[in-house]
Amino acid sequence: MIAVVTDTCASVPQHLVESLQIEVVPYYIHRDGETLRDMIDISPEEFYRWLPTIQKLPTTANPGPGDYLQAFERVAQRANGIVSIHMTSKGSGAYQAGCVAREMAEASMPGVRIEVIDTLQVSGVHALATIEAAYVALQGGSLEEVAETARYVARSGLMLQAFDTLRYLYLGGRIGKAKHLVGTLLNIKPIVSMADGIVVPMGQARSIEQAYHKMVEMMADRGAGKGPIKVAITHNAAPDRAAALLELVTRTFDCRETFITQTSPALGVHTGPGMIGVSYFPLRAGD
Structure with a gap:
């Protein structure tokens, strides 16, 4: 079985995350001296109520290699292959972090194949690529089929x-x-x-x-x-x-x-x- 991993910036609806068994890694938000996990420690509803009151934007940070490695290790308990799908590498370090995590996983999970994908997209296309890949994975698709599906959506979307x-x-x-x-x-x-x-x-x-x-x-x-x-x-x-x-x-x-x-x-x-x-x-x- 192939597992699909992505991050919170894909903004995949929660019901699809659950039904398609997508593993989601949170970004980080640095606000007023505290670090919040995106979509875990702060919800969109709370955040968008707060945002109009500010004079200085909070900063954000992508997950690190360790975050992705932990996600890979979790899904490896049920999968022998992983496709990790990321927003554009030209706007975030998430893809690079995923690549480093793949190298780290080669030592700890030698039997698990991992494909890391740079969608060169954000937002809705990132979500669509993740969802379509997860559909193929649940239908028993191979690592190559799942990865190719994500790449097709990303380049045609x-x-x-x-x-x-x-x-x-x-x-x-x-x-x-x-x-x-x-x-x-x-x-x-x-x-x-x-x-x-x-x-x-x-x-x-x-x-x-x-x-x-x-x-x-x-x-x-x-x-x-x-x-x-x-x-x-x-x-x-x-x-x-x-x-x-x-x-x-x-x-x-x-x-x-x-x-x-x-x-x-x-x-x-x-x-x-x-x-x-x-x-x-x-x-x-x-x-």
């Missing part, structure tokens, strides 16, 4: 996010004060995606509702209407927005499976409350 405010990009040093001021005055909602493992701007909207439609247009431009797709809707403390975006997406495209998930604090700290996103990948023939 599209992630789009619209931010409700520029405040957290400013606090995180990603934009300057002037751009923050102008963007706030104009009520700009930036839309971003991923390209070669890096967050890239895709456009902007003057309202969240306009952002929904722009993201759906971007999906269509990418070819989402050419065949069946699977979809993840992500949000930060914005369930009504998530439901509205999902309704628009399912009305527009042939969606075979969908889910809504709230992003983990370690990932959502950079986008803030109100963020709304959509990710998808196209199904292959026979899927």
